[in-house]
Amino acid sequence: MRWTVEETDTLLPFLLAHVTGKSRNNIKSILARGQVRVNGKVVRQFDSALASGMVVEAVLWAEPPRPELPFPVLFEDEDIIVIDKPAGLLTIANDKEKVRTAYHILTDYMAERTKGGRVFVVHRLDRDTSGVVLFAKNEEAKRAFQSDWDKRVVRRGYRALVEGTPEPAEGRVKSFLRETSTHLMYSGAPGRDAKEAITHYRTLFAGGGYALMDIDLKTGRKNQIRVHMSDLGHPIAGDKQYKAKTNPLGRLCLHANELRLIDPRTGEERSFVSREPAPFRRLCRASGAPRKKGV
Structure with a gap:
């Protein structure tokens, strides 16, 4: 041409x-x-x-096929890539797992697509939590998000399948989280080594011995939702570590369904959404309980 x-x-x-x-x-x-x-x-x-x-x-010769990813890409532009992470996959490496991580997979993916292509970790989800994770594609975007993450995030929304039916159906949990020597988190008294944690929750519908909860994190502490649901007496299904008695899906039933934030480049609000796995809803409908309006 x-x-x-x-x-x-x-x-x-x-x-x-x-x-x-x-x-x-x-x-x-x-x-x-x-x-x-x-x-x-x-x-x-x-x-x-x-x-x-x-x-x-x-000279516009045919481009080589893009490498495939083992998870969906929800959004991508020149600054960020947002994925729908499956349960069981680490966001970044830990002492036991170095290679099979979302970060490593995306790093290889970007390098194959573009010379010098990279990704940078901005935040993370636990291995057993599925859902929305954002990575930066350049140093500028990484710094912009990490330097002001809490102010840029408008909403961190989760869906959790919990045991039983919480009463009241919606509310707010506030506690101070501490960590044991075995890395378990628990709610304790305020103090120098305790971190304030605030969780808002709302029951979407319930049935069959479970309730599907819409959860809005106001703070982002380690295992915060898991501890707070357990504190309410309604642990997340599959979460034996925090007192769950059932494991109907063979996984922790916690899913990051929405990340809403202010784009540092444009100043516009963006929302990235991944619907909770269908089995979460099916288990609640086992008793024929109606789905709440607007869910």
Whole structure:
């Protein structure tokens, strides 16, 4: 493909205007692979200046197939990638597991797609919790999120399948969390080594010995939801560590279903949503209990 520049421009917007069906990231990849020439010379810099009369050529050979990921990508742009992490997969490495992590998988994925492609951990979910996780794709985005994470996050929403039916059906739990020598968390008295934890909860519907809860974290402490549901006398199904007596799905029944935050680049509010696994709902409907309006 060949074009003659008619007026002053820069390379990326020029190509976006003339190459159909390609996103900004697609065009940047084409540039990075040396597929664009200006006046006969390969140009890789996306913000290169163009003047009237210059000749731009692009060789658009078929792109190699993208590597597949073992989980869905909910959203991706030049700054972030948001995934739907399955239960059982670590977000980042720990002492026992170094390779099979969401971070490692995404690092390989980005490196295969783009030369120098990387990801950066911004926050994490426990291994046994499924749902929405956001990674940054560059240092600038990582710093912007990490430096002001609590203020940027508008909502951290979870769905939890708990044993029994909480009464009242909605409320607020506030406690001070401490950690034992065996790394279990528990609610205790305020003190220097205790961290305030606040959880809002609402029962969506109940039946069959379980209730599906909508949970809004106001603080993000280790195992916070698990401890607070256990404190209410309604532990999360499958959470033997925090006193659950049942394990109907062979997993911890906790899912991060929404991450709503302020985009540091645009200042706009964004919401990333992953619906809770269908078995969470089916177990509650075993008794024929109606689904609450708006759920």
